[in-house]
Structure formats: structure tokens, C-alpha cells
Amino acid sequence: MNIKENLLEIKSTLPESVTLVAVSKTKPVSDLMEAYEAGQRIFGENKIQEMEEKFNEMPKDIQWHMIGHVQTNKVKFMAPFVSLVHGVDSLKLLKEINKQALKNNRVIDCLLQIHIAEEETKFGLDDTELEEILELAKNENFNNVKIVGLMGMATFTENQNQIKKEFLHLKSIFDKNQSLNTQNCKLNALSMGMSGDYQLAIECGSTMVRIGSSIFGTRN
Numbered sequence: 001m002n003i004k005e006n007l008l009e010i011k012s013t014l015p016e017s018v019t020l021v022a023v024s025k026t027k028p029v030s031d032l033m034e035a036y037e038a039g040q041r042i043f044g045e046n047k048i049q050e051m052e053e054k055f056n057e058m059p060k061d062i063q064w065h066m067i068g069h070v071q072t073n074k075v076k077f078m079a080p081f082v083s084l085v086h087g088v089d090s091l092k093l094l095k096e097i098n099k100q101a102l103k104n105n106r107v108i109d110c111l112l113q114i115h116i117a118e119e120e121t122k123f124g125l126d127d128t129e130l131e132e133i134l135e136l137a138k139n140e141n142f143n144n145v146k147i148v149g150l151m152g153m154a155t156f157t158e159n160q161n162q163i164k165k166e167f168l169h170l171k172s173i174f175d176k177n178q179s180l181n182t183q184n185c186k187l188n189a190l191s192m193g194m195s196g197d198y199q200l201a202i203e204c205g206s207t208m209v210r211i212g213s214s215i216f217g218t219r220n
């Protein structure tokens with residue numbers, strides 16, 4: 001696995017407007033450093049403790065994205081440094097992030113995770129829950145979180161039409177809420193697409209792709 005080559009190859013195919021999150025979960029710091037030395041500054045992790053360990057060991061100009069499901073009792077460990085939380089899927093979690101961000105005197109950027117897949121197992125808000133959370137975010141004083149976009153994961157399937165349908169669904173929700181523009185809510189980022197489907201995701205309007213195995217190799 002040549003991490004640098006993989007990274008540069010992928011970056012060369014991405015439109016300039018698309019942000020690459022290098023998903024480094026389970027990989028050792030030495031692998032992340034290869035990507036860092038090739039210019040990568042945004043890394044995605046799905047476990048808070050692992051992200052914290054890597055944050056402590058690595059250069060401080062890295063932006064750490066939490067892409068996994070977040071338990072509210074662990075928010076405090078990432079609040080001092082996390083740069084973007086992709087998987088906000090409840091009001092309870094948003095409130096906790098706001099509380100911990102306040103303690104750290106920060107504003108933490110968040111994406112709301114939308115349930116677009118067929119699988120029940122995947123996390124995310126449904127349409128009604130999304131409306132509720134956006135409504136509350138507008139009216140309540142969540143001064144220490146900023147909702148900057150949406151995130152979703154397509155069904156795990158080979159069926160490209162199915163995946164495309166789900167991505168377009170998410171894009172339509174994103175477009176529908178473009179008029180929102182408050183101090184703590186403005187949807188700029190659409191995080192969708194992983195190693196297997198990022199090209200399709202970009203065709204469907206993704207502005208942020210989360211790519212792991214195509215950069216770092218398959219995980220155990």
C-alpha cells in the first residue's frame with residue numbers, strides 16, 4: 001500500500017470544491033503521518049478515544065472529524081479539539097455538544113446525519129426529526145454549536161441505482177433547507193460518499209467525501 005500515491009491519485013480526481021476527509025480509523029499514526037506528509041490535513045475517526053490519542057500524538061494543524069456514532073457521555077473528550085462532528089442524530093446529542101463546547105469556550109461545527117439507507121441499522125434522523133431539530137436550533141440559544149451541513153450513508157449494496165436514489169434524496173433535503181440562514185444554522189456542507197461510491201456521490205452533489213480504505217488499505 002502506497003498511502004501517498006493513493007491519496008494523490010484520489011485528490012487528482014476530486015473537483016476543487018469537494019473536501020477530502022481521510023478516514024484513518026484503526027490505522028496506526030505512522031500511516032496517518034504518511035498522508036500528513038503528502039499534504040493531508042483532515043482526518044476522520046469513528047471512535048472518540050482513538051481520535052483523542054491520535055490528536056495528542058500528531059501535529060496540531062490537523063482538523064479532526066468525528067464521523068462515527070457519538071455517545072453523549074463521551075462528547076467531553078473531543079470537545080476541546082474536534083473540528084467537525086458528522087453524525088449528529090439527536091437533539092440530546094446536539095445539546096451535549098453545545099454544553100461541552102461552551103465549557104471549552106468554542107463553537108463546534110456539526111452536520112446532521114440523515115437516515116437515507118434502507119437498512120434500519122444505520123443511524124440518522126428522519127424527515128420529521130430533522131424539521132424538529134432545525135426548528136429548535138433556530139429558536140433556542142445554541143450559541144456554541146453551528147449546524148453547517150448534512151451527512152448520510154447509502155445502503156451497503158452493489159446496486160448503483162439504489163445508491164444514487166438515496167444520494168439524490170439527501171441532496172434534495174439539503175437543497176430544500178438552503179434558505180435557512182441563522183447565526184448557528186447554515187447548510188454549506190453535504191457529506192456523502194465513501195471509497196466505493198464517492199464518484200457517484202459527487203455526481204449527486206456531495207461537497208465532502210469520507211474515504212478510508214482506498215487511501216489506507218482495507219481494515220482488519
Ligand SMILES: *Cc1c(COP(=O)(O)O)cnc(C)c1O
Binds near residue numbers: 196
Ligand atoms: C469507515 C467509514 C468511512 C470510510 O469507509 P471506506 O469504505 O473505507 O472509504 C466513511 N464514513 C463513515 C461514517 C465510516 O464509518
